[in-house]
Amino acid sequence: xxxxxxxxxxxxxxxxxxxxxxxxxxxxxxxxxxxxxxxxxxxxxxxxxxxxxxxxxxxxxxxxxxxxxxxxxxxxxxxxxxxxxxxxxxxxxxxxxxxxxxxxxxxxxxxxxxxxxx
Numbered sequence: 583x584x585x586x587x588x589x590x591x592x593x594x595x596x597x598x599x600x601x602x603x604x605x606x607x608x609x610x611x612x613x614x615x616x617x618x619x620x621x622x623x624x625x626x627x628x629x630x631x632x633x634x635x636x637x638x639x640x641x642x643x644x645x646x647x648x649x650x651x652x653x654x655x656x657x658x659x660x661x662x663x664x665x666x667x668x669x670x671x672x673x674x675x676x677x678x679x680x681x682x683x684x685x686x687x688x689x690x691x692x693x694x695x696x697x698x699x700x
Contacts, residue, residue: 602697608632609690612683619680629669632686636662665689
């Protein structure tokens, strides 16, 4: 468990709450990048951080201690592959519109919502 805010609040977060919080935070950062599309430095930094987050999920899904059923793990790994592919397309300028971030934003928010409701 992790502290929500070690300076202001002593309430603890569960692992799922922390994951949901970080996914939501990254979705918000991506939303800012969508508005400030011309700031490519911030866009790339944010995309890299989002990829790092998803790579942590991938690592947890592929280690031997993962408690998820095989079909859930496989579906999540496919989703991670999709997220990586989409991110690379944005970073390589294959996708050049700000709306190309919508999928990443929506996926982060959807997974966060699912984590909060479970």
